[in-house]
Amino acid sequence: MIRLRLLACAMALSFATQSAADRLSDARYIVSQTVTKEIFEGALVAQRPLIIGALENELRQSGITLSDTQRFFDLFMEEFIDEFTETMQEESTSINLNAFSDQELADIAAFMRSPSGQAFVLATPTVMAEGARIGQIAGTEAGRNAGPRVAERLRTEGITMTQDEGMMDRLLDFLK
Numbered sequence: 001m002i003r004l005r006l007l008a009c010a011m012a013l014s015f016a017t018q019s020a021a022d023r024l025s026d027a028r029y030i031v032s033q034t035v036t037k038e039i040f041e042g043a044l045v046a047q048r049p050l051i052i053g054a055l056e057n058e059l060r061q062s063g064i065t066l067s068d069t070q071r072f073f074d075l076f077m078e079e080f081i082d083e084f085t086e087t088m089q090e091e092s093t094s095i096n097l098n099a100f101s102d103q104e105l106a107d108i109a110a111f112m113r114s115p116s117g118q119a120f121v122l123a124t125p126t127v128m129a130e131g132a133r134i135g136q137i138a139g140t141e142a143g144r145n146a147g148p149r150v151a152e153r154l155r156t157e158g159i160t161m162t163q164d165e166g167m168m169d170r171l172l173d174f175l176k
Contacts, residue, residue, distance in 0.1 A: 026105035027096040033112045033121045035092045037085045042125030044077060046132030151175035 044051070052073050059066060066072050096105065111117040151172045153159065162168050 023097065023102050023105055024093075026102075026109040027093045027100075029109045030096055030105065030112055031089050031092045033117075034124070035085070035089045036125075037081055038125045039128055040081060040085055040088070041077075042129035043132050044081075046129045046136065048073070050136065147175040 052069055055073060055076075056066075056069050059069075100108065112121060154161070154168075154172060154175075160168055161171055
């Protein structure tokens with residue numbers, strides 16, 4: 001009787017350990033397919049002009065002017081991207097473990113291993129880069145269109161953003 005209980009406990013422990021190992025393995029596999037250097041590089045390509053502009057501005061504020069900001073950005077990204085990707089993969093594994101059940105992780109991993117899942121994985125960097133490019137255009141347009149609406153609300157709702165009336169008038173003119 002004691003042997004049967006020990007055997008049952010050992011089997012339960014074995015299944016629990018196997019389940020935890022499968023769960024972690026599935027989460028790591030999903031992340032290896034969805035949180036990749038290529039995906040981050042795709043996003044950076046689309047955001048490159050914005051990032052370089054911000055970098056130039058920050059350097060300029062520190063009194064630094066570069067002769068080749070593009071090349072500096074490339075060097076910086078070469079040194080940045082691997083560590084960033086590794087950290088994001090570690091954190092994403094933890095996020096997935098907390099967000100999904102054992103079955104969901106298994107199902108997602110199975111999809112990622114399928115031909116359709118691999119097609120999805122392979123297309124993701126391009127889809128993300130294109131989405132970021134389109135998002136930049138949409139954001140510029142939405143920002144431009146929101147300005148006059150914000151100005152109107154400031155006027156009609158009597159909202160002031162500064163104690164200086166002249167500054168407030170400049171803000172309203174800027175938003176038109």
